[in-house]
Amino acid sequence: MTNPIPYLAFDGTCEQAMHFYERVLGGRIAAMMRMGEAPGPHPVPPEAKDLIMYADLVLPDGGHIYAGDRPPGMPYQGIHGVALAMNFSSAAQARKVFEALSENGQVIMAPQATFWAREFSMCVDRFGATWSLNGERLDG
Numbered sequence: 001m002t003n004p005i006p007y008l009a010f011d012g013t014c015e016q017a018m019h020f021y022e023r024v025l026g027g028r029i030a031a032m033m034r035m036g037e038a039p040g041p042h043p044v045p046p047e048a049k050d051l052i053m054y055a056d057l058v059l060p061d062g063g064h065i066y067a068g069d070r071p072p073g074m075p076y077q078g079i080h081g082v083a084l085a086m087n088f089s090s091a092a093q094a095r096k097v098f099e100a101l102s103e104n105g106q107v108i109m110a111p112q113a114t115f116w117a118r119e120f121s122m123c124v125d126r127f128g129a130t131w132s133l134n135g136e137r138l139d140g
Helices: 014-025 091-102
Strands: 007-010 028-034 052-058 064-069 083-088 106-112 117-124 130-137
Touching: 007 014, 014 028, 014 052, 014 064, 014 091, 083 091, 091 106, 091 117, 091 130, 106 130
Parallel strands: 007 064, 083 130
Antiparallel strands: 028 052, 052 064, 106 117, 117 130
16 A cells, blocks of 8 residues: 555645745655646636646655645635644754744644654644644654
8 A cells, every 4th residue: 555645735825835845844846737737628717827736745755745726716725634744853853844834834832742752843834734743753
């Protein structure tokens, strides 16, 4: 079975968000297609042609985060009901990522020791994605 891959939906900020995640998480954007670049007979309204249809961020460990902007005419209710959980080998690395992700966002739980990690934190970033960050897990 393959590992699940998160697919984040944005309301016109996908390109900004993916470049931000690329910088913060140390990955690389492997693909980014605009709605106006889609092959075949898929009419796209002029105001949507520059929105991102599909983006793939490859993380340093080989994992992925997929994303795209909402299609025209589809209501957008934000990113909710899910958090992206990440494990880091050190508390310092997790704290560095937390500080970058929480800037201009919302801190849910400041970095602190827990029974499962030397340091755990949660935040909602400036693009509306929720993150749960473990630094140096203690439970394996």
